[in-house]
Amino acid sequence: MRNKFIAAVSVSVLLLLAACIKDTAYRTYTYTLYRPVYKTSDQVRANIKSSAPHNITSSGKMYISGNYIFLSENGLGVHVINNTDPSNPVNESYINIPGCTDIAAKGDILYADCYTDLLTIDISNPKDVQLKSHVVNLFPDRQYVLGYHLDSGKVIAEWIVKDTTVTEKMELDNFFGGAMYKDAFISTGALNNSTTSFSSSGGKASTGGSMARFAIQSNHLYAVTNTSLQVLDLIKPLQPQWKTTVNLGWGIETIYPFKDKLFVGSNDGMRILNASNPANPQVTGTFSHARVCDPVIANDKYAYVTLRAGTRCFGNTNQMDVVNVSDISNPSLVKSYPFTNPRGLGMDGNVLFLCEGPSEVKILNTTNPLSVVTTQIISIAESYDVICADGLAIITAKDGIYQYSYTPAGTATLLSKIGIVK
Secondary structure, eight states, X not given: OTTOOSOOOOOEEEOOOOSSSEEEEEEEEEEEEEEEEEEEHHHHHHTOBXXXXXXXXXXXXXXXXXXXXEEEETTTEXXXXXXXXXXXXXXXXXXXXXXXXXXXXXTTEEEEEETTEXXXXXXXXXXSOEEEEEETTSOGGGSEETTEEOOSSEEEEEEEEEEEEEEEEEEEEEETTEEEESSOOOOHHHHHTOSOOOOOXXXXXXXXXXXXXXXXXXXXXEEEOSSEEEEEEOSSTTSOEEEEEEEOOSOEEXXXXXXXXXXXEETTEEEEEEOSXXXXXXXXXXXXXXXXXXXXXXXXXXXXXXXXXXXXXXXXXXXXXXXXXXXXXXXEEXXXXXXXXXXXXXXXXXXXXXXXXXXXXXXXXXXSTTSOEEEEEEEOTTEEEEEEETTEEEEEETTEEEEEEEOTTSOEEEEEEEXXXX
């Protein structure tokens, strides 16, 4: 219920067609209203702590740290999943964080957004986490949520959801024995007052997916907004210090770190930043394409960029571009591969997992970028993103979180699934 921000509207009309010019009919429609409950920032922060595990009702961004999966529940909080045994993951606890969409972890510290602010949370005991510090207004572009303004003193702590049924009288014009409705269309956006919705084993390094907007590298946290890169120093991990803002232009979507580089996906292309000076990364190269959504991953020589149509980014291109990034100042297209509707992707050596269209995940062999080969197709409905490393792939999808073991040859076996509860 919490994620149905677009109202389902049903209209039934009883028509009485008579010989008169005007007739009367009635229509009944049902819509869902979301009314915000405001609390002060201090009240919200005081309630950021562990609670009993919640059912997962939607899968958002994920971050892997050691034996734990941290999964954001869009706009609501973070699920803490003990993944010591990937064949039997345990949904262990839940952290209530209103307005949370993006997360990253380093050691015993979780970084999460709370609307416009950045939170630092001690997760050394995942069943009893502690909020340690916050950076105010790091993300000013998130001041409006579903049309509601968040001022500096209050934030939306929760939503009251109410289904309402209305019956109203209508006039009909009788025209040649038929009926023509007056005011028969209902604006679901107006009814809702909403226009948008909130998209391993031990020793494993912390990592995020291709859809991530937070990345940690070289003792720095990098967070992209719609237009910029925010850089924070993590020398004191519990007290991140803002260092600088790098302007990137409009339409910034994702960030992927690799060694001393940052690959930033936008809806018009890819930016490559040289982060050899981690406190002050610089845009060194760009790769442009048609206006579409595009997460990106990379290795030493190639970047893999998926272009997806049918989204808020518009466009009509569905493909994966392989880009040579050996010279980051001059990235060049190697080859484009057509797909149905590609989304997130993850790579381990020459094995690449690609979330594809409404019903599949494809495993690709990228040994030869000029001849990428599909080695296996997995049936998963509306997969979103994937993290793969050390023979374990974790995939988020509309109906759950899947885990697969895979071989260097690119064949995978299902280990477990945590289902989504609506």
